[in-house]
Amino acid sequence: xxxxxxxxxxxxxxxxxxxxxxxxxxxxxxxxxxxxxxxxxxxxxxxxxxxxxxxxxxxxxxxxxxxxxxxxxxxxxxxxxxxxxxxxxxxxxxxxxxxxxxxxxxxxxxxxxxxxxxxxxxxxxxxxxxxxxxxxxxx
Numbered sequence: 001x002x003x004x005x006x007x008x009x010x011x012x013x014x015x016x017x018x019x020x021x022x023x024x025x026x027x028x029x030x031x032x033x034x035x036x037x038x039x040x041x042x043x044x045x046x047x048x049x050x051x052x053x054x055x056x057x058x059x060x061x062x063x064x065x066x067x068x069x070x071x072x073x074x075x076x077x078x079x080x081x082x083x084x085x086x087x088x089x090x091x092x093x094x095x096x097x098x099x100x101x102x103x104x105x106x107x108x109x110x111x112x113x114x115x116x117x118x119x120x121x122x123x124x125x126x127x128x129x130x131x132x133x134x135x136x137x138x139x
Contacts, residue, residue, distance in 0.1 A: 002103040011065025014108025018138040019069040022106040026078040034080040039089040090126030105135045
């Protein structure tokens with residue numbers, strides 16, 4: 001049914017729950033592939049670099065955010081690939097989804113930056129409005 005699933009992940013609890021749902025769906029068909037997309041926001045990235053410029057483990061924090069999703073996918077024996085994109089999360093995910101013709105997007109209802117979501121609108125809301133395929137928003 002769903003052969004190409006995009007899982008938007010940022011390491012938040014909501015995205016971890018979204019991963020569980022994407023994996024359950026992918027297990028239904030051995031040919032299904034999950035693309036785990038992590039978007040590095042340019043503004044946040046610059047602030048992180050300036051704040052942690054002398055920290056050896058700075059790059060590891062981003063990898064740590066994906067480790068649990070990767071572990072779950074491996075344990076479930078599903079096909080997956082982790083992709084890092086750069087840009088504003090909502091529009092970047094929508095552009096990638098529409099350009100690559102995904103069958104389904106699975107995304108958490110809230111990400112790591114709750115304040116930004118309240119002011120600017122959630123990434124999941126932007127993706128649901130603009131993606132050209134079904135979107136599963138996981139609470």
